[in-house]
Amino acid sequence: MAHVVEVRGLKKHFEGGDVKAVDGVDIETRPGEYLVLLGPSGCGKTTLLRIIAGLEEPTEGQILIGGNVVNGLPPRARGIAMVFQSYALYPHKSVLDNIAFPLKAAGLETDERRQKVEWAAGLLGIDRLLDRKPRNLSGGERQRVALARAIVRDPTVFLLDEPLSNLDAKLRTSARDELKQFQERLGTTTIYVTHDQVEAMGLGDRIAVIFDGKVRQVGPPRDVYSDPADTFVATFIGSPPMNLIDRGDHLLGFRPENFLPAAAVNGRDNVLQVDARVYRIEYLSGDRHVYATVPGLGDDDAHIIARIPATVDVAVAEDKDQRFAIHERDLRFFDGKTGERTDPRPVRL
Amino acid sequence: MSVEAPAVGRGAPVSTSKRKVADRDDLLAKLFLLPTAVYIIGLVAFPFFLAIVFSFTNVTTGNPALDFVGLRQWRTILSSSVFWTSFWNTIIFTGISMVLIVLIAHVLATVLVKDFKGKWFVRFCVLLPWTTPVSLAAVSWLWLLNSIFSPIDWILRWFGFIEANMYYLGRPVLAMGSIIAVHVWRIVPVATVIIMAGMMAIPSDIQDAAEVDGASFWRKLFEINIPLTLPITAVAVLFGAILTFADMTVVFILTRGGPTQSTQVLSSWAFFKGIEGGDLAQGAAIALFLFPLLLAAAIAILRAVRRREVM
Numbered sequence: 001m002a003h004v005v006e007v008r009g010l011k012k013h014f015e016g017g018d019v020k021a022v023d024g025v026d027i028e029t030r031p032g033e034y035l036v037l038l039g040p041s042g043c044g045k046t047t048l049l050r051i052i053a054g055l056e057e058p059t060e061g062q063i064l065i066g067g068n069v070v071n072g073l074p075p076r077a078r079g080i081a082m083v084f085q086s087y088a089l090y091p092h093k094s095v096l097d098n099i100a101f102p103l104k105a106a107g108l109e110t111d112e113r114r115q116k117v118e119w120a121a122g123l124l125g126i127d128r129l130l131d132r133k134p135r136n137l138s139g140g141e142r143q144r145v146a147l148a149r150a151i152v153r154d155p156t157v158f159l160l161d162e163p164l165s166n167l168d169a170k171l172r173t174s175a176r177d178e179l180k181q182f183q184e185r186l187g188t189t190t191i192y193v194t195h196d197q198v199e200a201m202g203l204g205d206r207i208a209v210i211f212d213g214k215v216r217q218v219g220p221p222r223d224v225y226s227d228p229a230d231t232f233v234a235t236f237i238g239s240p241p242m243n244l245i246d247r248g249d250h251l252l253g254f255r256p257e258n259f260l261p262a263a264a265v266n267g268r269d270n271v272l273q274v275d276a277r278v279y280r281i282e283y284l285s286g287d288r289h290v291y292a293t294v295p296g297l298g299d300d301d302a303h304i305i306a307r308i309p310a311t312v313d314v315a316v317a318e319d320k321d322q323r324f325a326i327h328e329r330d331l332r333f334f335d336g337k338t339g340e341r342t343d344p345r346p347v348r349l
Numbered sequence: 350m351s352v353e354a355p356a357v358g359r360g361a362p363v364s365t366s367k368r369k370v371a372d373r374d375d376l377l378a379k380l381f382l383l384p385t386a387v388y389i390i391g392l393v394a395f396p397f398f399l400a401i402v403f404s405f406t407n408v409t410t411g412n413p414a415l416d417f418v419g420l421r422q423w424r425t426i427l428s429s430s431v432f433w434t435s436f437w438n439t440i441i442f443t444g445i446s447m448v449l450i451v452l453i454a455h456v457l458a459t460v461l462v463k464d465f466k467g468k469w470f471v472r473f474c475v476l477l478p479w480t481t482p483v484s485l486a487a488v489s490w491l492w493l494l495n496s497i498f499s500p501i502d503w504i505l506r507w508f509g510f511i512e513a514n515m516y517y518l519g520r521p522v523l524a525m526g527s528i529i530a531v532h533v534w535r536i537v538p539v540a541t542v543i544i545m546a547g548m549m550a551i552p553s554d555i556q557d558a559a560e561v562d563g564a565s566f567w568r569k570l571f572e573i574n575i576p577l578t579l580p581i582t583a584v585a586v587l588f589g590a591i592l593t594f595a596d597m598t599v600v601f602i603l604t605r606g607g608p609t610q611s612t613q614v615l616s617s618w619a620f621f622k623g624i625e626g627g628d629l630a631q632g633a634a635i636a637l638f639l640f641p642l643l644l645a646a647a648i649a650i651l652r653a654v655r656r657r658e659v660m
Binding site (some may be wrong): 050053054055074075076080081082084085086088090091092093101104105106149155268293 | 385552555557558559560561562563564565568572573576577
């Protein structure tokens with residue numbers, strides 16, 4: 001089966017080639033998949049989405065939707081629907097007219113329009129808001145209207161540009177959950193852009209980590225988290241990020257939750273034990289974040305953060321040397337120059 | 350040995366010196382508003398009330414005594430045929446001008462919000478009429494519309510469209526047309542700038558959303574852009590209408606109300622009657638005649654704008 005969306009060798013340069021917003025991207029979606037484009041602001045993820053939507057023309061490369069090259073086609077001919085970060089509701093139109101607008105543009109009869117709008121509004125629980133104007137809606141309601149406007153046309157792909165970033169933190173969590181359930185019910189392929197790794201990890205079937213206009217890694221959240229392809233991915237994903245210790249020609253990396261007091265680590269085989277000088281402890285949602293230096297692993301300045309889950313009941317004190325341990329299978333190695341992932345090597349203390 | 354503890358932490362000592370004038374917002378507000386207040390009272394409010402008083406007296410430039418005559422001046426002007434010609438001319442002049450101004454300004458603004466090569470030059474040309482001194486513009490237009498030397502006639506003759514000169518300012522309908530054309534030429538730049546500001550205020554996301562939703566150029570124009578620029582267009586209309594209603598320079602320079610009062614408007618007629626003719630009382634009555642109408646129109650437009658205010 002053809003990929004719903006596929007881009008090949010995509011490049012987008014602004015200002016006569018000085019700014020390379022998208023710098024050679026190859027990526028494809030699988031049918032029904034939730035693909036998240038994750039990266040810091042300015043990495044080119046929104047530009048990539050806008051190129052897929054047809055709002056920008058690429059400098060180079062091809063975009064395929066449903067197996068057909070759509071370069072040069074206007075957005076309306078691409079079978080896409082998009083939700084914007086600002087929601088971009090038409091402020092002078094009622095909710096009903098906002099949702100009906102794409103149908104009207106497609107030339108549907110009034111009855112059919114009404115029917116589809118009611119279906120979409122019902123699905124999103126906004127039936128009672130149909131007569132309101134966008135200015136009389138809350139942030140969460142606006143987001144639903146924007147979603148409803150996107151689904152009424154039954155597109156082949158949803159393009160979502162940071163649809164949760166305008167909601168307050170509390171609402172964001174429930175909206176994220178709804179978004180996921182919603183997509184699973186519709187089964188429509190979705191490309192979702194965000195800078196928030198929590199959203200990416202929570203929503204994505206696969207995550208594409210983008211930096212500097214390039215895709216650094218594509219994979220399921222679990223793989224991207226535990227087997228980052230380079231030091232950028234390693235430090236961008238995870239909070240606190242992966243610890244990286246400079247060891248001359250290579251970097252040693254491990255996740256904070258894998259570095260635990262020796263007493264809490266089972267077994268002695270393939271376990272690396274090291275003294276850590278703890279200088280600060282933070283209590284965050286039950287977990288303890290332990291800030292320490294591990295001169296044994298690198299030089300004196302080798303700062304690390306360990307995250308001790310609430311379930312581990314081992315005393316840790318500040319300003320003391322303590323024995324910590326980590327399984328060798330949890331160690332990751334990166335090239336000292338390029339930052340790329342390398343093969344494991346023995347760790348000599 | 351006791352060390353004197355600093356009064357407020359380790360920061361800089363708190364100054365107890367008095368607030369300066371620049372720190373006193375209440376005083377500053379009054380101070381800054383004063384010139385505006387003096388200007389409005391002295392040059393707008395006072396003459397306005399003076400005009401109202403004049404219109405109920407028989408004051409002339411020759412006899413400045415204020416003898417109250419009731420509504421006599423108003424009755425006189427209402428029974429004068431020139432007044433009614435001027436009245437209808439004002440309505441026609443304003444109506445046709447406004448339609449043309451809004452249409453042309455909308456088209457120009459649509460062009461000017463787009464990016465294209467040489468945009469700065471087009472923008473410069475569009476703004477030129479607004480920046481041209483009235484005297485210079487007047488000389489140019491008088492030459493363009495001259496009964497003998499008009500280059501427009503010359504070109505039309507050369508192409509064979511006309512046989513003899515048109516006498517633009519010598520025939521009633523052509524003279525009114527010329528006045529409207531020159532006035533539109535003068536006001537279009539301001540209207541364009543106002544409408545352009547309104548268009549640029551539409552978030553680009555909304556344009557993109559309409560694009561993604563599959564709206565054609567015309568649907569976008571009629572369902573998105575025009576409704577969203579309507580409030581600002583109303584402001585442009587209000588400005589334009591007031592500038593047109595109150596304008597007498599174009600009439601004064603081109604035709605002085607002629608031929609035979611056929612292009613007279615209320616403001617020019619008030620000027621000729623009150624200042625040149627010396628009948629201050631009647632001039633005031635003519636000038637004030639449309640004031641209630643203008644006021645009502647302005648309030649209606651501003652209300653409509655507020656009701657339609659979006660987001």
